[in-house]
Amino acid sequence: MTKLDExxxxxxxxxxxxxxGETEFHQAVREVIESLGPxxxxxxxxxxxxxxxxxxxxxxxxIFRVPWQDDKGEVHINRGFRVEFNSALGPYKGGLRFHPSxxxxxxxxxxxxxxxxxxxxxxxxxxxxxxxxxxxxxKSDDEVMRFCQSFMTELYRHLGEYTDVPAGDIxxxxxxxxxxxxxxxxxxxxxxxGVLTGKGLDWGGSLVxxxxxxxxxxxxVNEMLKARKDSFDGKICSVSGSGNVAxxxxxxxxxxxxxxxxxxxxxxxxxHEAGIDLDLVKQLKEVERRRIKDxxxxxxxxxxxxxxxxxxxPCQVAMPSATQNEINGKDAALLVKNGCIAVxxxxxxxxxxxxxxxxxxxxxxxxxxxxxxxxGVATSALEMQQNASRDAWSFEFTxxxxxxxxxxxxRLCYETAEEYGEPGxxxxxxxxxxxxxxxxxxxxxxxx
Ligand code: NDP
Ligand code: 2IT
Numbered sequence: 001m002t003k004l005d006e007x008x009x010x011x012x013x014x015x016x017x018x019x020x021g022e023t024e025f026h027q028a029v030r031e032v033i034e035s036l037g038p039x040x041x042x043x044x045x046x047x048x049x050x051x052x053x054x055x056x057x058x059x060x061x062x063i064f065r066v067p068w069q070d071d072k073g074e075v076h077i078n079r080g081f082r083v084e085f086n087s088a089l090g091p092y093k094g095g096l097r098f099h100p101s102x103x104x105x106x107x108x109x110x111x112x113x114x115x116x117x118x119x120x121x122x123x124x125x126x127x128x129x130x131x132x133x134x135x136x137x138x139k140s141d142d143e144v145m146r147f148c149q150s151f152m153t154e155l156y157r158h159l160g161e162y163t164d165v166p167a168g169d170i171x172x173x174x175x176x177x178x179x180x181x182x183x184x185x186x187x188x189x190x191x192x193x194g195v196l197t198g199k200g201l202d203w204g205g206s207l208v209x210x211x212x213x214x215x216x217x218x219x220x221v222n223e224m225l226k227a228r229k230d231s232f233d234g235k236i237c238s239v240s241g242s243g244n245v246a247x248x249x250x251x252x253x254x255x256x257x258x259x260x261x262x263x264x265x266x267x268x269x270x271x272h273e274a275g276i277d278l279d280l281v282k283q284l285k286e287v288e289r290r291r292i293k294d295x296x297x298x299x300x301x302x303x304x305x306x307x308x309x310x311x312x313x314p315c316q317v318a319m320p321s322a323t324q325n326e327i328n329g330k331d332a333a334l335l336v337k338n339g340c341i342a343v344x345x346x347x348x349x350x351x352x353x354x355x356x357x358x359x360x361x362x363x364x365x366x367x368x369x370x371x372x373x374x375x376g377v378a379t380s381a382l383e384m385q386q387n388a389s390r391d392a393w394s395f396e397f398t399x400x401x402x403x404x405x406x407x408x409x410x411r412l413c414y415e416t417a418e419e420y421g422e423p424g425x426x427x428x429x430x431x432x433x434x435x436x437x438x439x440x441x442x443x444x445x446x447x448x
Contacts, residue, residue: 002357004030005037008052015056022105024324028112028349029056031356035431038420043439049447051439058111059092060084063104064154066132068147071140079103080151082130084164085111088441091162092128093118093377095169098176100135107131109324110169113348114377116434117370120409123381128164130155136171148179156184161194161387167380168198170323173244174210178203193387197380206383208398209376214248214346215399216375216406217319217367221344222256223410224365224426230341232258238315239276240264241322242285242292245346245373249319250278262313264322265292269310272302314338321346329354336362345369360425371413371430378405 004012015029033052040047066078081104084092094114097106107129115127134147158164168177177198185191193204201207208215218232225231235258239249242263250260260276262269270276270292280298284290296304311318311331318340320326324347327335332355335343342365345351349369351359359366379402386392393401413429422428 002034004034007037007040007047008033011052011056014053018057019105019108022108024109024349025105025112027353028109031349031353031427032112032116032431032435035428036435039432039435043436045443046439049443051442054442055086055115055435055438056112058083058085058108059087061104062130062155062158066134066147066150066154068143068150070143078132078134078147080130080132080154081107082155082158082164082166083107083111083128084158085127085129086115086438087126088438088445089119090124090126091160092164093125093167093380094127094129095131095167095377096172096176097129097131097169098134098136098171099131100133102131102133106324110348113370115438116431117374118377119434119437120371120412120430121374121378121381121405122408123378125165125377125381128166129169130166131169131172134171136176141175144176145179148176149183152180152183153187155180156187159184159195161192161384165194165380165384166196167377168244170243174198174200174205194384197383199383204383204387206379206386206398207393207395208402209379209383210244211248211251211399212379212402213245213373213376214250214321215252216378216402217245217321217344217346217372218249218252218256219375219403219406220367220372220410221317221319221342221365223407224342224344224367227410227414228365232256232317235259235316236261236314237317237319238262238310238313239319239321239346240269240310240326240350241320241347242281243322245376246321247278247282247285249321249346250276250281253317253319254278258317261315262310263292264310266322267291268293268304268306269308269313270295270302270304271313272299274299274301311335315340317342317344319344319346320350322350323347324349325352327351327355329358331355332358336364340364343367344372346373348373356427360427363424365424366426368427368430370434371409371426374409375402375406378402
């Protein structure tokens with residue numbers, strides 16, 4: 001691992017000491033503050049005001065019990081979290097993740113990344129994240145509803161359109177947001193549309209929000225390719241996952257002329273040389289909630305590899321869209337060796353620090369999650385704008401806004417990397433540009 005700048009090393013040691021065992025949080029903090037040494041030289045006021053130390057400490061952390069009953073009447077206890085990390089730029093904003101692996105360290109890594117991602121969008125949103133170790137897999141609709149109602153029965157008191165506005169993430173989509181919105185409305189007796197995003201179209205949702213993260217990540221990669229006088233046209237692409245982000249990444253890549261040959265879930269991957277049949281993936285995953293393995297029942301020329309590593313498939317563009325740390329140093333080296341020229345992270349922190357180093361050393365176009373997948377939360381902020389003005393925009397209008405936002409994020413990261421003497425390094429560009437926006441607001445607002 002690279003050595004940290006001597007100004008930020010003690011800050012990182014303090015984070016390790018104060019947050020024992022939270023390895024993903026340590027990783028996310030280290031990755032950001034690694035970029036910040038030169039910023040402290042240019043902006044000594046940030047050091048004076050202890051901005052980095054303050055940013056690393058969440059403003060508020062909420063942990064609560066979530067009891068619920070399954071269809072047989074058996075009682076289950078899960079743990080709920082909401083980490084309200086930073087509100088310098090707006091109300092806390094960020095998704096909820098329901099997955100058995102969720103614990104405080106995961107929620108804090110996601111909340112920390114969210115601060116800088118949200119700043120990059122240029123929208124008035126702070127950073128937060130939440131979730132539960134509840135596993136929605138194999139649960140009936142009624143069980144999911146009862147869980148969501150119990151979860152919201154505690155969480156509602158911490159939320160509000162000007163306070164904290166959750167949305168979806170892994171395991172939380174339109175169905176769960178519906179149940180949670182219903183319970184919030186029932187408890188508060190308020191139809192407060194702006195309290196959650198990712199709502200259904202008939203009750204305050206925004207067109208393009210379901211597509212936004214995948215479309216946005218693809219727009220970002222398209223900008224990175226354009227900066228290298230290249231395009232998606234004819235490129236062979238690999239997209240991991242087969243959930244919300246993966247599906248709409250595959251859709252937009254295909255629209256832009258690329259060919260996606262593989263996708264996955266946590267059990268294995270599909271390789272389909274003819275190109276992934278997206279309508280089938282949508283039917284299997286969005287409608288029937290089945291496993292990706294079943295894809296081969298419908299396409300005999302496709303291959304399913306149980307437990308396989310999707311990054312072994314040669315591709316020119318890789319878009320990890322499943323989960324954290326899914327590309328390690330070896331995977332990254334293999335991708336580069338096999339001719340990969342661009343990586344766009346739809347997922348949050350999908351590449352380990354060793355993998356990131358491989359991509360940066362190879363000088364391929366590498367778009368880190370906090371820049372590349374910001375289209376989801378940006379469109380959530382567009383949903384909030386529509387709710388506040390009681391308006392509903394067309395698909396074309398909203399998609400154009402999303403594209404403009406992604407083009408601007410790309411430009412900001414690109415120019416910031418140049419300004420700090422690291423041209424082409426979007427990691428440095430995203431970390432510094434996001435940090436400076438938040439830091440300036442924190443300085444302006446005094447010691448709070
Ligand atoms: P979904 O729940 O819709 O899909 C998640 C996909 O990733 C599934 O295919 C799932 O497979 C796979 N996956 C999840 N956990 C693991 C794991 N531990 N190991 C292997 N595969 C796994 O979630 P999203 O598509 O919304 O989220 C995907 C990624 O994108 C996450 O990193 C999320 O934080 C990030 N993201 C999401 C945004 C959004 O708007 N939804 C916005 C920005 C980033 P399986 O079904 O087998 O679990
Ligand atoms: O990681 C993310 O940016 C999200 N899961 C979306 C957050 C949001 O508030 O739309």
